[in-house]
Amino acid sequence: MAFQINDSVTWVGKIDWELRKFHGEELSTHNGSSYNAYLIRAEKTVLLDTVWGPFAKEFVDNLKQEIDLNEIDYIVSHHGETDHSGSLPELLKHIPNTPVYCTANAVKSLKGQYHQDWNFQVVKSGDKLSLGSKELTFIEAPMLHWPDSMFSYLSGDNILFSNDAFGQHIASEKMYNDLIDQNLLYGEALKYYANILTPFSKMVEKKINEIVALNLPVSMICPDHGVIWRHEPLQIVEKYLTWARDYQENQITVIYDTMWNGTRRMAEALAAGLTAGDPDVTVKLFNSARSDRNDIITEVFQSKAILLGSPTINKGILTSVAGLLDEMKGMAFKHKQAAAFGCYGWSGESVKVLTEKLQEAGFQVDKEGLRLTWDPDAQGTEACHEFGKEFASGLK
Ligand code: FEO
Secondary structure (H helix, E strand, C coil): CCEECCCCEEECCEEECCCCEECCCCEECCCCEEECCEEEECCCEEEECCCCHHHHHHHHHHHHHHCCHHHCCEEECCCCCHHHHCCHHHHHHHCCCCCEEECHHHHHHHHHHHCCCCCEEECCCCCEEECCCCEEEEEECCCCCCCCCEEEEECCCCEEEEECCCCCCCCCCCCECCCCCHHHHHHHHHHHHHHHHHHHHHHHHHHHHHHHHCCCCCCEEEECCCCEECCCCHHHHHHHHHHHCCCCCCEEEEEECCCCCHHHHHHHHHHHHHHHHCCCCEEEEEECCCCCHHHHHHHHHHCCEEEEECCCECCECCHHHHHHHHHHHHHCCCCCEEEEEEEECCCCCHHHHHHHHHHHCCCECCCCCEEEECCCCHHHHHHHHHHHHHHHHHHC
16 A cells, blocks of 8 residues: 655555554554554655564565665654664665665664664754755654654655654554544553653654744654654644643543552542542543553643552552552653552551552652552441542642
8 A cells, every 4th residue: 555645755654553562562542543654755765664573575566566766865764763674674675775874873673683784964953954845854752752763854845754742553444634533642652652652742842843943834744653643733833842841731630550449449539538538620541451551641641740659569559550550650650649548457567558659650649648548438438538638639
């Protein structure tokens, strides 16, 4: 499959309808994904990125249907991660001397993965590649989301090729932002940002401001995953700026794991208390052992505060909560409040452990956590309700 984006640019990527996990088993992709590669034909011809290795042969076969491979003058590798570079070894078997334009860090990444001394041409921000009547300008974008990442801008057509930035893990036969369900589009774009770009928000904001200051006309943004932004393409840029500025909504998320339902009952009573404390706040509950971790991270991203609960086990906390805490620490969320809760039968360390780990993860913990023995009785349930009410009203 290939489709023409305009007179000079053709999409030559791969739609991966089956993909359910990405980055190994780390990131859920409920709606599949696509690996977008683009062929630009002017007086010179350039291929922008390839697709993930398992599809390498299919990619090269399809590309051959589109163009005689020997007519490809240049290859641009915006980012060395294998979902975009994985077909380079197969492709370069056919056209081994073709120059590969990439950043200095991408050379390290590509050599490190494929152990090949290809014809690398290192570029920096502002460097240009003439295609004849059109020109490609490179813009380094370190940490969006790897140190090697870069964008390129096609003058004349005014297209920004943004690699991972502005992408979404969506498989769709309708490859433009104005043709697909907007809730799906923004849900996946947000999940992508929350789980992949949150730790680099300061750099996202700086890079976007740098690009905006260039005052380049942008008719389209072509990311390397999901749909192309052709209708009001800057809408996703504005969203990224909003998300990069310590984004939060009026939401409190209650996350817990439970052994025999005591901590679950606490969570539910706490949630009712939150609503009593602030009827306008959105309250959501997740059992971390039974919910998708990346979906929880997205909810935390949207929240102004979380309540995190675990019963005590072996003087510690349940593993699903421990894993989530580790992941949240890596996300480096800013300006979010938190408090801990949990029930216990014997030693009861979980709330102390949770509180310490929440603080280590960068959450502001102003309220002492709530711990109850055994299962909450009427008095315990009331204590949870009151705790939730005070917590929510204190955040108003
Ligand atoms: Fe889509 Fe960082 O690779």
